[in-house]
Amino acid sequence: MYLNQFLLLAAILFCIGVYGVLARKNGVLVLMSIELILNAVNINLVAFGAYWNANDNTNVSGQVFALFVIAVAAAEVGVGLALVLLIYRNRQSIDIDDVDMLKG
Amino acid sequence: MFNMIDKVWIIPALMASSFLVILFFGKRWGTRATAGIGIAAVSICLMLSVIVAGNWISRVNHPPAGAALAAEVLQANGLTPQTGENIAGEVNAETHDSGETVAAGSHSSTSEATTEASASEHGGEHESVPPVVRTVTWFQIGGMEFEMGTLVDGLAAMMLITVCIISLLVHIYSTEYLHGDVRFTHYYAFLSLFTASMLFYVLSSNTLQMLVGWELVGVCSFGLIGHWWEEKKNTDAALKAFLTNRVGDIGLILGVIITFFAAGGTSFNVLHINEYALSQGANTTLLLVGALCLFGGVTSKSGQFPLHTWLPDAMAGPTPVSALIHAATMVVAGVYLIARLYAVFFSGLAIGSSTFHYVAFIGGFTTIIGGLLAFVQTDLKKVLAYSTISQLGYMVMALGVGAWTAGVFHLFTHAFFKACLFLGAGSVSHACHHTFDMREMGGLRKKMPATHATFLIATLALAGIFPLAGFWSKDEILAGSASGQDNAYTIMLIFGLITAFLTAAYMGRAYWMTFWGDYRGHAKPHESPKVITVPLMILAGCAVVLGFTNFPKSFFGFKLPGSFTTRFEHFVEPTFAFPPIQHAAFTPWLAIASTILAAGGLFVAYQYYEKNRGPHGLTSRNKVAMAGYTFLENKYYLDELYTGVIAGSTKGPLARAANWFNQNILDGIINGIGLGARKIAAVVYVVADQLIIDGAVNGSGQGSEGAGQLLRKIQTGKVQQYASILFAGAVVLAGVLVFVV
Amino acid sequence: MLALLVAQNIAFYIIAALMVVGALRVVTCKNLMHAALWLVLVLAGAAAQYILLASEFVAITQVLVYLGAIIVLFLFGVMLTRAKTGTDEDLDNKNSAKFIGGGVAVLLLGLMGYSLIDGFKDTEFGNLMVQRTSEVSDSIFSTYLIPFEVLSVLLLAALIGAIVIARRD
Structure with a gap:
């Protein structure tokens, strides 16, 4: 197997995620797209981790990093959904293009 | 012990x-x-x-x-x-006073006799x-170890x-x-x-740490000035204090960096920097730049011209805070900085050999402008605030003319009587419905005897009346300017003498307006409780006795035993990594002159404000006097200048040129002194400020508004549009990195 | 050995294809619930890829945390905000925003693909060994102990933050 297989898969998922973040209007869907991005990063980390692990059996940094990213992602989803709920409660809608109070 | x-x-x-x-x-x-x-x-x-x-x-x-x-x-x-071997050599190098200090190891006994023998001529009096x-170790970066201690x-x-x-x-x-x-x-x-x-x-122990402490006291000052933040003017004052200090802090940071690299770029240690500054091969140009940058910090923190404008506004905070922070301790942080890094200033500005340089001049200049401004204030605390500016100028001037001990001694005595004055003002206001307006006071002498007595003592101390603390420290400064190091600092001496008169006069004015005459307010003043009066009494006591800690060696021919004179100098003045400075002896004619001036100031104030003699209503009759009064009341238009410059700074060169013009003109006027010159100032104000500054400000305002109108279209408030721009920018950047670099 | 490699490759491409399709559906489909379910597919695919990369612990964590917890959170979010069941035409931004998003994504993909192919042209995995969970735990509790502790503080902060933000007061 080539390292690039995984890296390219991750790149594709990442870009799909970026598209989702930019094109979706619904807050929950935007959060899901962010999850796609984070997963793409994780695949990268694990792939590189496996690559280095083949040389040095004690090196599992890739996995550890991926675990950290998963934990952070969980926290991010928690806070993100809390924000979405708050927006919903205040405006009866979770369309994030309604939230433009910072307009100049 | x-x-x-x-x-x-x-x-x-x-x-x-x-x-x-x-x-x-x-x-x-x-x-x-x-x-x-x-x-x-x-x-x-x-x-x-x-x-x-x-x-x-x-x-x-x-x-x-x-x-x-x-x-x-x-x-x-x-x-x-x-490193045991070259200790002797090291120590020889450290001790600076060739004549008096002996090589390490050979002098083990200390004796007053040696001290006295060398006292009159030399800087390093004791070993x-x-x-x-x-x-x-604080932290390590790039193989360098930074210490704190x-x-x-x-x-x-x-x-x-x-x-x-x-x-x-x-x-x-x-x-x-x-x-x-x-x-x-x-x-x-x-x-x-x-x-x-x-x-x-x-x-x-090092300049980096000083920077941290410096900013910390600044934050506390900010927090306490804005203590009553419900009122807009208090938060404005807090912000003004903070931002004005930021201006100076830039200078301080630059100064710290410059001195660090000047001294070899290995250590921020204060003594190390001082020793470098005193060494033979020191780069004096670099030290001059460093000293001037450091002085930028001093200018803002210690309220020197032209960054003093925050200090009177800082009176928006609670009065005890004004006493602690904005009179006695924090504002002297700048003076302390000069005292601590004295070798840098001494070598950089060539204090020993010149008769005029920036630091001494700004110090002397600040004493005068602060003293003049104190006359037009009706707010008791503001009078004290301008008096603080003026006295800080005194300290800086003393350090500038090489009278280190005199400056630090004045810092010491001033802290006590100024704190006493502020707390006394607080006590008065506590009794009078929380007003500081002297027009609503008067006649409090009988109603608040304890406050009155302590305020009087502190006033006399500040005015420099024998034998209170202010007399001794102020006199030392004047003597220091008169003798200087190699040459006398005549201009500074004149500044100092004028200020001696001004100080007595404006303090007399404040004193008589507050405590004599008839009560003009509406409250029912009463003496404050003991919790307030006892601290006042302690401070007043200090104001009486502390002057004797530096009793001169010879006072009108009267000589005390050596172990009682100049104790302050003996114990406080550094003898290590410190420039060789000469101490001025007590100068009888100066002491008499300054006392006469101070007494004259008090007398004039008494006649004018208590007896109602003298040219009253002059300001409403005479145009020249009127112009001068307005000029002072507007605090030399400095606030207007700053607002103009800050607002105009987007416009850049034009506003800066105007600023330069304005400042130079202002400086020129104030140097010129006199009411006639002030009238010209009013005219110049109209031309320079109204035409040039206003034009610049308005122009820059319109320019930035136009640009803003264009740019606000991008700011839609929609997060995803920002995200698009972000990602697109990232793509472009990454593309540049991949294909070009 | 060769057979194993071929099998691994086949598995990779099948799972990868499923993941890409799933991801595309997540960002295009018109039904919120379906989007969440497509996301399940992508996340499960990622777990499978981790197994292929011999990283079993991350794979299991992926299943537990993502499939178990995060998806449930999303479904809660969908329900609490009373999203329409069934098709909803109003999930996307206007077309112009979609074009910009698509353009940025394609450009990004082109750039990343170019540099990846340029940089890791023929890099192959060596002999992939199973990375044992004990190694992972040793690593977390020795080398990465401080980040681990910081992470726990972060989770606590997120917990408190989420409660403070979302509670009714």
Whole structure:
């Protein structure tokens, strides 16, 4: 197997995620797209981790990093959904293009 | 007495923990406990500081010698005392006074006889006593090790005691003054934090640490000026203080960096920098730039012209805070900086050989403009604020003319009588429905006898009337300017004498307007409780006796034994890594002249404000006088200038040119002095300010508004559009990195 | 050995294809619930890829945390905000925003693909060994102990933050 297989898969998922973040209007869907991005990063980390692990059996940094990213992602989803709920409660809608109070 | 001098870090740490305790538990434990914690912490600090000072005094009397001295010297420079071989050489290099100090190891006995013998002619009167430096590693970057630690010498010990005493009295005083305040805990927490920061600052062993302490006291000042933030003007004042200080802080940071690299780029250690500055091969140009940058910081923190404008506004804070921070301790941080890094200023500005340079001039100039402005204030606290500016100018001027001891001594005495004046003003306002307007006071002499007596003593001390504290310190400054180092600083002497008159006159004005005549307000004034009057009495007592700590060697031919004269100088003035300065002897004719001027000032004020004699209503009849009055009342239009420049700075060169024009013109006028010149100033104001500045400001305003109208279209408030721009920007950047670089 | 490699490759491409399709559906489909379910597919695919990379612990954590917890959170979010069941035409931004998003994504993909192919042209995995969970735990509790502790503080902060933000007061 080539390292690039995984890296390219991750790149594709990442870009799909970026598209989702930019094109979706619904807050929950935007959060899901962010999850796609984070997963793409994780695949990268694990792939590189496996690559280095083949040389040095004690090196599992890739996995550890991926675990950290998963934990952070969980926290991010928690806070993100809390924000979405708050927006919903205040405006009866979770369309994030309604939230433009910072307009100049 | 146990040796506290090694463990001085406990003192700021104690105050910092007091801050944390009050912060976390103050609300829960109630106001009494809050105040109790603060007062207990400061009291312990005061006791420890006294022990430190005692340790230092015994150290000066029995200085370390031989190997012990050598070890101390190495440690003071941030080195580990292990290289035994070249110790003697090192120490020889350290001791600067070739004539008096003997090579290390050979002088073990200290004696007053040696001291006295050399006292009159030479700077290094007693042997080189290195400060006690204790450091630990702070952090390491790029193979360089940065240290933090404490440095104790006479100067630091003096500051410790001053800060602790005044802080303690302010803590006690505030229990009554802020009784029932909404943010009582917040106030006490900040007082503790401030005291901790100030102690940390004065004990710093390197410039980096000083920078930290400097900013910390700035934050506390900000928090306390805005204590009553419900009123817009208080938050504005807090912001103004903070931002004005930022301007100077840039200078300070640059100065710290420049001195660091000038001294070889290996250590921020204060003594190391000072020794470099005194060494033969020192780069004086670099030192000059460094000293001027550092002086930028001094200009803002210690309220020197032209950055003094924040200090009067800072009076928006509670009065005890004004006494502690904006009169007695924090504002002298700048003066302390000069005193601490004196070698840098001494070599950089060539204080020893010149008769005129920037620092001394700004100091002298500030004394005058501060004194003049104090005349047109009707707010008692503002009179005191401008008086503080003026006195800080005195200190800076003293340091500028090479009279180190005189400047620091004035710092010491001024702290007490100015704190007394401020607390007295607070007591008056406490009695008069929280007003500081002198037009609504009067006749308080009978109603508030204790406040009146202490205020009078402090006023006389500030005016410099014999034998109160202010007389001795001010006189030393004047004598220092008159004799200078190689040459006399004549201009500074004239500034100083004029200010002696002005000080007495405006303080007399404030005193008579407040305490004599008939009561003009609507409240029912009454004497303040003991919690307020006792601190006043202690401070007034200090204002009476502290002047004698530096009793001259010969006072009109009257001579005390050597162990009673110039004690302050003996114990406080550094002898290690310190430029060789000469001390002016007591000058009888100057003492008489300044006393006559001060008495004259008081007399004029008495005649004018109490007896109602003299040309009253002059300002409404005479156009010249009117112009002068308006000019002063608008504080030389500096605030307008700053607003104009800040607003116009987007426009750049034009506004800067206008600023230059305005400042130069202003300087010219004020130098010219006299009412006639002030009239011209009014005309110039119309031309320069109205036409040029206003044009620049309006033009730049329109320019930026137009640009803003264009740019606001991008700011849609829609997150995803921002995200698109972000990602697109990332793509472009990455593309550049991949394909071009 | 060769057979194993071929099998691994086949598995990779099948799972990868499923993941890409799933991801595309997540960002295009018109039904919120379906989007969440497509996301399940992508996340499960990622777990499978981790197994292929011999990283079993991350794979299991992926299943537990993502499939178990995060998806449930999303479904809660969908329900609590009373999203329409069934098709909803109003999930996307206007077409112009979609074009910009698509353009940025394609450009990004082109750039990343170019540099990946340029940089890791023929890099192959060596002999992939199973990375044992004990190694991972040793690593977390020795080398990465401080980040681990910081992470726990972060989770606590997020917990408190989420409660403070979302509670009714």
